[in-house]
Amino acid sequence: MTWWSKVLKNLISSHENERIDLFRTFPAFRRFLAARHHYAVLRTANDVIFILVILLGFFGPQQADRNIVIFLSWGLLWPGIVLSWFFLGRMWCGICPFPGLGVFLQKKGWSFSFKKPRSLQRYGVHVSVFFFALIIWAEIVAGLEHWPAGTSWLTLTIVLGAAIMAVFFPGQAWCQYLCPLGRISGAAATLSITEFRADHNKCRGCKTFACKRGKDGKMGCPVSLGAVSVKNNLQCLVCGHCLPLCDRDSPQFLVRNPYSELIRNKGRHITCSYIVPFLIGSQLARFIRHKEIYTDILNFFHVTDAVAFSLLLVIFFIFILGIIRAGARMFGITEDPVFGKFSPMVPILIPMAFTGELVYRMDFFAGGIGDFIPTFGRQFGIHFFERLAFTIPDFPIQIMSALFMVNGAIAGCYILWRFCLEDFEGMISLKGFIGINLLIFFLLLIYVIFIF
Numbered sequence: 001m002t003w004w005s006k007v008l009k010n011l012i013s014s015h016e017n018e019r020i021d022l023f024r025t026f027p028a029f030r031r032f033l034a035a036r037h038h039y040a041v042l043r044t045a046n047d048v049i050f051i052l053v054i055l056l057g058f059f060g061p062q063q064a065d066r067n068i069v070i071f072l073s074w075g076l077l078w079p080g081i082v083l084s085w086f087f088l089g090r091m092w093c094g095i096c097p098f099p100g101l102g103v104f105l106q107k108k109g110w111s112f113s114f115k116k117p118r119s120l121q122r123y124g125v126h127v128s129v130f131f132f133a134l135i136i137w138a139e140i141v142a143g144l145e146h147w148p149a150g151t152s153w154l155t156l157t158i159v160l161g162a163a164i165m166a167v168f169f170p171g172q173a174w175c176q177y178l179c180p181l182g183r184i185s186g187a188a189a190t191l192s193i194t195e196f197r198a199d200h201n202k203c204r205g206c207k208t209f210a211c212k213r214g215k216d217g218k219m220g221c222p223v224s225l226g227a228v229s230v231k232n233n234l235q236c237l238v239c240g241h242c243l244p245l246c247d248r249d250s251p252q253f254l255v256r257n258p259y260s261e262l263i264r265n266k267g268r269h270i271t272c273s274y275i276v277p278f279l280i281g282s283q284l285a286r287f288i289r290h291k292e293i294y295t296d297i298l299n300f301f302h303v304t305d306a307v308a309f310s311l312l313l314v315i316f317f318i319f320i321l322g323i324i325r326a327g328a329r330m331f332g333i334t335e336d337p338v339f340g341k342f343s344p345m346v347p348i349l350i351p352m353a354f355t356g357e358l359v360y361r362m363d364f365f366a367g368g369i370g371d372f373i374p375t376f377g378r379q380f381g382i383h384f385f386e387r388l389a390f391t392i393p394d395f396p397i398q399i400m401s402a403l404f405m406v407n408g409a410i411a412g413c414y415i416l417w418r419f420c421l422e423d424f425e426g427m428i429s430l431k432g433f434i435g436i437n438l439l440i441f442f443l444l445l446i447y448v449i450f451i452f
């Protein structure tokens with residue numbers, strides 16, 4: 001069997017044997033991650049770009065078509081991060097510049113290193129999801145997508161949040177508990193086609209647990225996991241920090257069926273239970289905002305954009321919660337004696353939720369890419385760049401977006417189908433099965449109507 005056939009088998013098979021380890025296939029990739037100085041260079045480059053972007057946002061022109069910060073942040077960086085979730089899990093978090101200032105302060109010894117309180121672990125998820133909701137809301141209501149200084153303020157706030165946490169607690173407590181981007185990245189990483197996992201056969205008998213605890217004065221896993229404890233893609237940053245610490249060559253970077261983890265988790269993680277309805281609800285509110293009907297609503301009710309968008313956000317959030325409830329009722333089982341309570345519609349809707357986010361960001365990218373070089377020219381006085389402007393027509397983007405959404409819907413049906421064939425064989429009624437498929441189709445229809 002060729003390597004490509006094996007990869008394909010890993011991607012579509014529900015069985016987990018003969019996994020492809022990308023560290024073995026591409027040893028240079030493993031070496032790159034393990035050599036921390038390469039990584040440090042990458043992080044430093046990222047930090048420098050980040051600082052430049054913040055400064056340009058604050059001190060550059062404040063019109064969106066005269067400052068590259070807007071497209072760099074919302075049109076390139078954010079869609080790039082969203083796309084990376086599908087292939088590399090939370091790897092972005094490993095090179096993310098947000099914790100840079102905090103790490104610097106810790107290296108200088110300016111950290112109290114207090115023991116992390118239990119409340120951080122217990123309520124961190126709620127706080128981070130709230131922060132995420134706040135960012136999506138502020139992005140539209142405060143017009144961050146068109147306001148360079150606002151974008152810089154948002155970035156700086158997150159950097160300061162991470163730095164304050166680093167001063168109080170050891171490691172990257174912000175990334176682990178409170179970061180809104182980390183939280184959504186973790187939820188999205190559950191449908192990545194790759195996973196970072198230890199080979200537990202090699203870990204057997206290990207006394208050092210260096211991947212978690214560190215060794216020879218070198219710090220262990222920044223999020224207190226270590227390869228040996230990684231069981232899902234929610235928390236591991238795929239930063240490779242534990243690679244040189246392990247002397248048994250245990251960590252692997254495996255290709256997998258992107259839906260297996262969702263099927264295994266069954267929506268038991270509270271992160272996804274909150275994020276999915278909010279994400280889908282907010283996407284519907286954001287899509288409708290670009291339609292003519294939205295202006296009609298504003299004129300008819302004489303309300304401001306901020307009020308109308310906030311109301312739509314709440315309405316669509318409740319609507320998606322209703323779909324999740326209705327689907328769970330049709331599914332018929334929400335508690336299992338072995339793994340406790342779960343939410344079957346959450347894993348079924350996750351592919352649509354994150355594909356919807358990709359589609360929304362792709363739209364922003366397609367709308368701005370043609371004016372990026374001219375914007376650069378306007379900002380730095382190179383008038384010749386004006387001639388390089390181009391526009392991407394809406395229709396091909398809409399078709400591609402609709403196809404992506406169809407793919408997300410098929411993934412939801414596939415997850416339901418595997419539930420019926422595996423863990424819940426013979427337990428879901430035909431009526432329930434058809435009903436959930438219809439719910440998925442109904443949601444797909446709404447997306448497609450809003451996209452066109």
Ligand code: SF4
Binds near residue numbers: 208247
């Ligand atoms: S990954 Fe390496 S260091 Fe961590 S427990 Fe396994 S063998 Fe030990």
Ligand code: SF4
Binds near residue numbers: 225
């Ligand atoms: S388990 Fe390893 S790769 Fe994952 S976050 Fe910890 S150090 Fe990084």
